[in-house]
Amino acid sequence: MTDVKTPVGEAAEAPVSKPGKPIAWPLGIAGVALLVVGSFLSWSYNSQILNDLSINFYPGGLQLLAIFGAVLSLVLLLAEKGPLVKLGSWLDATLGLRMLGTGLAVYMVLIVIAITTQAGGLINVNPGGYVSLVGALLLAASAWMLPLRQLRDMSEARLPGWAEILAIAVLMGSILYAAAYALGLQDAWSFILCLLFIAVVATALFRTGALSWIGHVAQRRKRVLTLAAFVVAFLFPFTQNGSDANMSIANQVLIFSATAMGLNIVVGLAGLLDLGYIAFLGAGSYTAAVLSQSAFATVNWKPPFLLVVLLGACVSMVLGLIIGTPTLRVSGDYLAIVTLGFGEIFRFTMGNLDGNNGPNLTNGPNGVPGIPDLKIGNFNFGDSHIVAGIDLGRFSNYYFLLLVLIGFVILVFARLNNSRIGRGWVAIREDEKAAEAMGVNVFGLKLLAFAVGAFLAGLAGTIKAHQDAAVSPDQYQFIESAFLLAAIVLGGMGTIAGVLLGATILKLLPEKLRFFSEYRLLMFGLLLVLMMRFRPEGLVASRRRQLEFHEEDEELAVAVEEEHLIVEEAK
Structure with a gap:
């Protein structure tokens, strides 16, 4: 009733x-x-x-x-x-x-x-x-x-x-x-x-x-x-009593969330199905690894970490432009296949740059181990610190840094989403032909979405390399891209809170449900099937997104219209 x-x-x-x-x-x-x-x-x-x-x-x-x-x-x-x-x-x-x-x-x-x-x-x-x-x-x-x-x-x-x-x-x-x-x-x-x-x-x-x-x-x-x-x-971190295990999980959640937020620009706003997005995270990680103080690093230049962060993000952005320029003229399933292939090409390329099949840049399948902890000024992220009588270990230090990163990523996403560029992306997602007919630069905005999304993933990758203390090609398989996309679908495409919630669920539950062993993926699949059946718009969806799936809901339509009027009046 x-x-x-x-x-x-x-x-x-x-x-x-x-x-x-x-x-x-x-x-x-x-x-x-x-x-x-x-x-x-x-x-x-x-x-x-x-x-x-x-x-x-x-x-x-x-x-x-x-x-x-x-x-x-x-x-x-x-x-x-x-x-x-x-x-x-x-x-x-x-x-x-x-x-x-x-x-x-x-x-x-x-x-x-x-x-x-x-x-x-x-x-x-x-x-x-x-x-x-x-x-x-x-x-x-x-x-x-x-x-x-x-x-x-x-x-x-x-x-x-x-x-x-x-x-x-x-x-x-x-x-x-x-x-x-x-x-x-x-x-x-x-x-x-x-x-x-x-x-x-x-x-x-x-x-x-x-x-x-x-x-x-x-x-x-x-x-x-x-x-x-x-x-x-x-x-x-002050609630964990110095638990490195729980803080390690929290850090993985933040890295996953920051990466998913970048993909949310590509998929959630611009509507471009990218199945190889994990490659951009890997590009940032490998850039930080080869420029680190690791004994296995293959580049002799050791710039400060703040510069490495920008270099890793720019390398990822360049890759986004390289893959986007020739392929963004296709869409839908064709784009999905191209991006999936790009993700696999990246993984195999990192495995072949070992000095035998190509230049020795990444140590091939062995990757770059022994990456030292970050040191910014006199602050070493590998040292433990006691604050208010609570022991904050290595992972807690990286947690605070990642918190700054996720804040920056959310700020970028929110600003773009509420700008003319964001409205252009949404128009392309809803109807690319209609957007082009209304004068929207479809190709330019799609390329910008790829570049910005790749840039944000590269930022996360540079911190991930130092926190994990190693990078290797097997960390960037297709399943990781699938999980990133699933986090957006589960949480709510085009939203901030939804993507954060979806990323937390999909990164936290597998870690805490290890006792289910091989049944974890079965549970994940069932969860997505149930979501698509009962709440296809995601756990935390925008009202406009809800209306797409519930067009018959007149009360929701009125609420969306009122929300639109409020936004217009505020402008």
Whole structure:
């Protein structure tokens, strides 16, 4: 049943579209109570599994998550009927409860299965686990018996400025805590269950409309959101207790994100399908490697790193111009095949420049190992530092440098996207013939997209070479280009937050799900299939992109038109 939103100014108590069962609300309260009580009791007889859930009145991590879910459910129940009923006129508490209750039930069922399989039998599930399971099932049943209500438009919801800024701060702090907690989980089952819980809560908040309100707040306070995001990113190393493993993963995510953002210009804005983009990252890495202080470097010139960064980016840009000039007159599948071939040619070329098949420039298949850590002035990135009593190791140093890089890349992307050049790229993506007929320099803008995208990838590659301490041809295979393209499709083409989210998911999950071994690619494929079926516009898509896939949504069309008018008035 779809929700009908009431005009602004009508009564907060909107009429109920369909009456619910009287028992629904008290049943939900009982479910919340049982879920909380059970979470304070022991869930497992075996203390060696799921990070120890065997202690009474001392909840473990997964039990604390269940308690948080119960508290959130209680808030939604009180918004449905209770002291928070005014909030319920804005939030779709029923849909949120349905998602949250069902998700918590699945969460508890999987916990029982995990204890059973890891501990060797259902007998190892202690009473607390069953109490929480019953509570989650009662909550889910209650949610599906509650009525749906007519709601106000969340875009009209306003709070004082300090409250909206506080909401952004709480959201970003929650993201920081969730990321730190999830990365700290070493147990496979615990990590999967944590991801499931985060996905359930995020989906429930989306169903209620709370995330929609956050989106409107973010539009009104973009600078606050941007500052909060970078503060959270800056504080992340201080939550890892000096863990090099987690910081190494974080660095790979940032490198992958910066590279994907460059590809987002080519694919997301200009609509050019590039399947060999990883070659530009490799060009930057090899440039930094052969100009480094490594004993295996083949070039005797050792310029300062800041100059190396520019040289690596320019080499990648030149490659982009070389491949783009003769090939950008074709498009679609033909361009995809050409760029795929370019990516493979680059990899084989780097493997053949070994002094036998060509000049000795890259040491062939052996690559360039032993690349020393960066040293800018007196600061050595290989040294550990203690800040506020927290040990920040080698990977933390590179993390802060990569944070500066990703900030620069985002700035370049945002400026280009909001410029006349960006509008030209979007016009080419939508209809190249129509754009050319309207006077857009199609070939020039397509070539510029290739050059700028390659330049940004080259920047990331120069830092990647020093962080990895080695480069070799097998690091730049076609599968890496495929993953970069998948990050853009998964996150949302042409957006910043979407690409960052997609890159994080596709780089983080394979690292943390190594226990699935060869099944990781199967899971990746299933994820993309589900995304294309249920949300083809991506996880975080622009409204215009959403409208392309949901043309029948009149409300979305009106919102897009209003957004366009606001932008035009601002200009």
